[in-house]
Amino acid sequence: MKELIGACMIGQSGGPTSVINASALGCIEAAMQSPLITKVYGAAHGIKGVLNDKIYDLTLEDPEELALMRYTPASVLGTCRYKLADWTKDDTDYKRILEIFRAYDVRYFFYNGGNDSMDTCNKISNYMASQNYECRIMGIPKTIDNDLAMTDHCPGYGSAAKYVATTCMEVCRDAKVYDTGSITVIEVMGRNAGWLTASAALAGNGTFGPDLIYLPEVPFELDQFVADVTKVYESSGDALVVVSEGIKDKNGVLVSSYFSETSKDKDAFGHSQMGGLASSLANFAKAKLNAKVRGIEFSLLQRCAAHLASSTDVEEAYLAGWTAFEAAASGITDKMVAFQREAGKEYRCSTILVDLSSVANLEKAVPREWINEAGNGMLQPFIDYALPLIQGEVDRPMVDGLPRFAKLKRVLTRSE
Amino acid sequence: MKELIGACMIGQSGGPTSVINASALGCIEAAMQSPLITKVYGAAHGIKGVLNDKIYDLTLEDPEELALMRYTPASVLGTCRYKLADWTKDDTDYKRILEIFRAYDVRYFFYNGGNDSMDTCNKISNYMASQNYECRIMGIPKTIDNDLAMTDHCPGYGSAAKYVATTCMEVCRDAKVYDTGSITVIEVMGRNAGWLTASAALAGNGTFGPDLIYLPEVPFELDQFVADVTKVYESSGDALVVVSEGIKDKNGVLVSSYFSETSKDKDAFGHSQMGGLASSLANFAKAKLNAKVRGIEFSLLQRCAAHLASSTDVEEAYLAGWTAFEAAASGITDKMVAFQREAGKEYRCSTILVDLSSVANLEKAVPREWINEAGNGMLQPFIDYALPLIQGEVDRPMVDGLPRFAKLKRVLTRSE
Numbered sequence: 001m002k003e004l005i006g007a008c009m010i011g012q013s014g015g016p017t018s019v020i021n022a023s024a025l026g027c028i029e030a031a032m033q034s035p036l037i038t039k040v041y042g043a044a045h046g047i048k049g050v051l052n053d054k055i056y057d058l059t060l061e062d063p064e065e066l067a068l069m070r071y072t073p074a075s076v077l078g079t080c081r082y083k084l085a086d087w088t089k090d091d092t093d094y095k096r097i098l099e100i101f102r103a104y105d106v107r108y109f110f111y112n113g114g115n116d117s118m119d120t121c122n123k124i125s126n127y128m129a130s131q132n133y134e135c136r137i138m139g140i141p142k143t144i145d146n147d148l149a150m151t152d153h154c155p156g157y158g159s160a161a162k163y164v165a166t167t168c169m170e171v172c173r174d175a176k177v178y179d180t181g182s183i184t185v186i187e188v189m190g191r192n193a194g195w196l197t198a199s200a201a202l203a204g205n206g207t208f209g210p211d212l213i214y215l216p217e218v219p220f221e222l223d224q225f226v227a228d229v230t231k232v233y234e235s236s237g238d239a240l241v242v243v244s245e246g247i248k249d250k251n252g253v254l255v256s257s258y259f260s261e262t263s264k265d266k267d268a269f270g271h272s273q274m275g276g277l278a279s280s281l282a283n284f285a286k287a288k289l290n291a292k293v294r295g296i297e298f299s300l301l302q303r304c305a306a307h308l309a310s311s312t313d314v315e316e317a318y319l320a321g322w323t324a325f326e327a328a329a330s331g332i333t334d335k336m337v338a339f340q341r342e343a344g345k346e347y348r349c350s351t352i353l354v355d356l357s358s359v360a361n362l363e364k365a366v367p368r369e370w371i372n373e374a375g376n377g378m379l380q381p382f383i384d385y386a387l388p389l390i391q392g393e394v395d396r397p398m399v400d401g402l403p404r405f406a407k408l409k410r411v412l413t414r415s416e
Numbered sequence: 417m418k419e420l421i422g423a424c425m426i427g428q429s430g431g432p433t434s435v436i437n438a439s440a441l442g443c444i445e446a447a448m449q450s451p452l453i454t455k456v457y458g459a460a461h462g463i464k465g466v467l468n469d470k471i472y473d474l475t476l477e478d479p480e481e482l483a484l485m486r487y488t489p490a491s492v493l494g495t496c497r498y499k500l501a502d503w504t505k506d507d508t509d510y511k512r513i514l515e516i517f518r519a520y521d522v523r524y525f526f527y528n529g530g531n532d533s534m535d536t537c538n539k540i541s542n543y544m545a546s547q548n549y550e551c552r553i554m555g556i557p558k559t560i561d562n563d564l565a566m567t568d569h570c571p572g573y574g575s576a577a578k579y580v581a582t583t584c585m586e587v588c589r590d591a592k593v594y595d596t597g598s599i600t601v602i603e604v605m606g607r608n609a610g611w612l613t614a615s616a617a618l619a620g621n622g623t624f625g626p627d628l629i630y631l632p633e634v635p636f637e638l639d640q641f642v643a644d645v646t647k648v649y650e651s652s653g654d655a656l657v658v659v660s661e662g663i664k665d666k667n668g669v670l671v672s673s674y675f676s677e678t679s680k681d682k683d684a685f686g687h688s689q690m691g692g693l694a695s696s697l698a699n700f701a702k703a704k705l706n707a708k709v710r711g712i713e714f715s716l717l718q719r720c721a722a723h724l725a726s727s728t729d730v731e732e733a734y735l736a737g738w739t740a741f742e743a744a745a746s747g748i749t750d751k752m753v754a755f756q757r758e759a760g761k762e763y764r765c766s767t768i769l770v771d772l773s774s775v776a777n778l779e780k781a782v783p784r785e786w787i788n789e790a791g792n793g794m795l796q797p798f799i800d801y802a803l804p805l806i807q808g809e810v811d812r813p814m815v816d817g818l819p820r821f822a823k824l825k826r827v828l829t830r831s832e
Contacts, residue, residue, distance in 0.1 A: 016590045045595045074589035081594075165818055166723055173490035173821065174432045174720035178497075179461045208821055276695070296715045300600075304590035307582055307724060310817065390817040401726065401806040402581055405589065405624055
């Protein structure tokens, strides 16, 4: 196979995670040391940066500052939620992308995101092939939701899960210190897949953890919820409940839509915008039980809390980026880096490459058999799956008692 | 002065902090090794445990497990919000407290709490003196609010401030990654004093920090708020705003009460119950600016996030407890341990003892001259004051990637 020499470009897309920049760094550092690469570019705000010709020249960055990306949450290149049309129907955006790729001589393109981003990546790959423009295109996975198909788990999940489990332990301690009884409902991100919500079950091995956990995978019934909470509250005087933002009833209606009109707003991908579920459910329980209640939304904190990142996750995120580059350099294209867990008690994972088309737009749910029969708690197979992913603390650089994040120059370059 | 031999009892009161147990541990470990002390008791849920004769025998605990209190957030003995009557008008509770003190031979009583708790402590001290019951009574300060009088700062504040500053940095990174513009409003605890809200100004030395900060010390005007946010949003395309839950207008009306009926609920101390301010202000700005907005409430997380504790705070908290015991053992009573900062550039603090009556029920506000003239940001003197308090990370014991909290047996003892 002939060597393909040219520029490398990376873009970040979708919601931030604590480790998305570790992945980008892996790819950038691999590219920087490759003799095939003439330039390393970053697209500002993902594919929108390509369309708008807003491209950073990353070779102008201080390598030491770039290295801090390993510890810096939330896409340093900026991100976007932009859905490309089907190019067989409307190729406007694609023509522009090709124009920019040609202008910068981009021969290696990496897209760092979730399942929507893998769809974007796959479409670009198909279009470039149709135009006989030689360009190796690879997906680097990231999502706190852990809902990507074809991979054991996804970079970003372990750190978010460590945040959720740790914070649940602390809230559990806080919420149960009075003798007056209380019901606390915590809302965790996850539209259709409950992986992150389920991670609350890791908290304190049962001692300092939630009493009830509800995932979108099991139809939610308000009456059963109240019955469950009542049972826990009456036996222990307190109840700590964790719910996914995306819990739905048996008709597929979002429970959050019972309480809020705004849940009908949709983003560019047709996802409903949600929020306020924890307080609504807490107040609903209050009306039934006359208890002191509190709703807590983990909000953005769960996806950007790099200070609680799992070192396992950070290292795997970096590896995903590095592997994506190495694979592309070896001639592979149209793939996503995935993780495959080895059999055996000890946790070991290796990277594999999977077709972008097999990942695009799919969502992997938590297996029903990992959730208890009542649909309000997790079983041991889930613990065995998730616990290795939150292992290890990150020794992050600190200045004046606070984290030191990467400060990139982000020098815009021009194609002309 | 004659040696006073007898039992020691400690109670915890008011809202939890990350380091309240470090203070209790300092006192307990000092008592355990003192030849004056016959028994070390913990009152379950503060003064309510005394009134209800729910007393733990702490000498039955494993010392290694007790030592984990240093890293365990939220009162391990349980807490309460219970206001004692004026004993000259109604001495019912006081007679009961004396009865229990006699039954357990309590000669050393320590109360670990905020200004309300120092009031409780002072009243008990006065009553015991009036009854000629010899008992040394000391207050051990704790509050994330940092509003205690007579002390440079208060254990609990440094850790909560480190949480607020760190999390603001992370949210700042997350909230600004899209190119579509957004306004994010974060709500921080603090009814009348803005110390904790102000700590957001420590975030990232301006690079990754909030654009606007509003404290209860400065009358809040909605129109000015919108003007401030508009200015920031129009110049940078984003705005990150931090507000105290307790911001009030020039008539002293809580801004949260503009938006919510529930803000009229009051607790046993007459404090209003608040919440939902961040989302309300964000939506208010949205209506004016047609921007994407998000409200984030740090909720319980800011006061129980022991994983982000400041080691300076943890060590001072322990010292406060130890010093309280040592002072009592030396014959002192009716005092609270306070901190006095030494002059000079390098941070050094020593403990002093102050009269409980000089602390009880007072609230120390942030000096107006530490807030900028516009009332929407902090000035350098505040940074110089607060930055030393968040220094140092805690090397806390971990099991399976999660914190290891103290699991006490909490064996109830009986006075008969």
